[in-house]
Each structure stands twice: as C-alpha cells, then as structure tokens.
Amino acid sequence: MKSFVCYAFNGQTVPEILQTEIQRLGGVISYDQAPDDVPVLLFKDGALSLTPGSAQGQPLVLDYQDKYSTFRQRASKDKGPLAKAIGLDKKRDLMVVDGMLGTASDSLLMLSWGVHIQAFERVTEIYLLNWYSFQNFKKYNSSLNFSIHHADIRNSNVTGDVLYLDPMYPQTRNKRLSKKEMQFFNQLAGKDQDEKEVFDWAFSQEFKRVVIKRPPKAEIYLKPTHSFESKSVRYDMYSFKPL
Numbered sequence: 001m002k003s004f005v006c007y008a009f010n011g012q013t014v015p016e017i018l019q020t021e022i023q024r025l026g027g028v029i030s031y032d033q034a035p036d037d038v039p040v041l042l043f044k045d046g047a048l049s050l051t052p053g054s055a056q057g058q059p060l061v062l063d064y065q066d067k068y069s070t071f072r073q074r075a076s077k078d079k080g081p082l083a084k085a086i087g088l089d090k091k092r093d094l095m096v097v098d099g100m101l102g103t104a105s106d107s108l109l110m111l112s113w114g115v116h117i118q119a120f121e122r123v124t125e126i127y128l129l130n131w132y133s134f135q136n137f138k139k140y141n142s143s144l145n146f147s148i149h150h151a152d153i154r155n156s157n158v159t160g161d162v163l164y165l166d167p168m169y170p171q172t173r174n175k176r177l178s179k180k181e182m183q184f185f186n187q188l189a190g191k192d193q194d195e196k197e198v199f200d201w202a203f204s205q206e207f208k209r210v211v212i213k214r215p216p217k218a219e220i221y222l223k224p225t226h227s228f229e230s231k232s233v234r235y236d237m238y239s240f241k242p243l
C-alpha cells in the first residue's frame, strides 16, 4: 500500500473517524506545515481538502450533499446522452458500477436519477477526499443504494448491470471538471495510461453494458454498439446482453 501524509493545519485535531481511515489506508497525520509545491491532503476547520500545490486555485473540497442536491433540482425529463448510454429508458432500478470515481460528479448525477451506484477509486488521496464527504452524505441519505471503494476496479469482483468508465484525458477535456480540478488530478492520478488494459478487462466481464466516456473527437478503441454524443462529450456504449 502506498504511504501518504495528511496534514493537520496549525495542529488542529483530526476527528477520530478520519484518523482511523487514514491509518487503515496506510497514511500518517503530520502537524508540520504542509508543503506548497505539491498537492497534499490538508485537514483545516473541519474540512478535508486537496491543496493546489504549484497549480493555481483554491484547495479542492468535495461536497457530495451540495452536488447531489444541485443535480436533484436540475433533474428534468430529458436527461441527455449519459442517461441513454446507461439505459435508463430501458430499466428503472439500474445498478451501475462507476469504475473511475474521480470527484464523484458522474456518480452523484446518476444517483440523482435513482440509479444504484457502486464506485471505485484507486488513488488513495482521491479516495480519502471522497470518503470524508461520503460519511456526511450517507447520514442524510441512508436509503440510497450507494457505496464507494478504494481499489483498482480490476481487482474487484463487483457485478452490476452497467460498468461506467471515465478515464483521465490530457488537460482541457472535461468541461464539468474545472481546469483547477484537472490540474490536481493530473498530478495525483497521472493520465490513466493503462486505460486500454482497463477497457479490455471491462469487455471480458459479465456486465450487460459497458459505457466509456470520451472527448467527442477521441479515437474509437473498439467499435461501440452505439455512441451517444453532446457537444462536449461522447459516450461509447457496448451492449452485451439486454438490460
């Protein structure tokens, strides 16, 4: 397990539940001043954030409740290409496995449509950022079928109707992830250079559908059953069985 450091600002006390999770993940808490040239986890005033390091911008804090409420308010009849790609029009109680959680925007969007979600994130710092927000979120949304896991999706035995993959892509690609978030993520997660191995693994599993999010002009890896597009994004959908 890769070791990492979570800094406590000005010696502030890190809640016990967070201390326990940091230790479980092989991390340590430091009361030294956090470095400012690399992104690090920082606990300050009750919030866990990822500092920008040498990139510009504010520390990144995930707020699941805020994102989810915004998506719920926006939920309209026409849910766009992602809803079509996962087959929301074909089955109501879909179980989607989000193999690449990131900042959880896509998971929370699908959750706001009533989809059940199991999500996976392999970068420990990104997972922890999600985990901390998830703890609060689940207190108020305990009836939702939503779980997050720290693992490479390929090392899980997870099953579901649809596997959803959204690999990192060089800069400027994803309009919904701001440039600020992308910079942090590129530094921490790299560019998912093994994405093709992950796609091959995905196609060998028992999912009824695999959906891969791509920039509109990205090369097609394997001819999809159908692509659902908007101006800024393309969802390549591979159908293996009816939903």
Ligand SMILES: C[S@@+](CC[C@H](N)C(=O)[O-])C[C@H]1O[C@@H](n2cnc3c(N)ncnc32)[C@H](O)[C@@H]1O
Pocket: 099, 100, 101, 102, 103, 104, 105, 106, 107, 120, 121, 122, 123, 126, 151, 152, 153, 154, 166, 167, 168, 169, 177, 185, 189, 192, 198
């Ligand atoms: C572009 S981001 C996903 C963005 C996400 N859809 C969102 O709405 O925020 C890709 C994320 O997937 C993670 N990732 C990449 N390959 C993975 C794998 N094989 N297993 C688990 N996580 C993976 C990366 O660490 C990164 O955080």
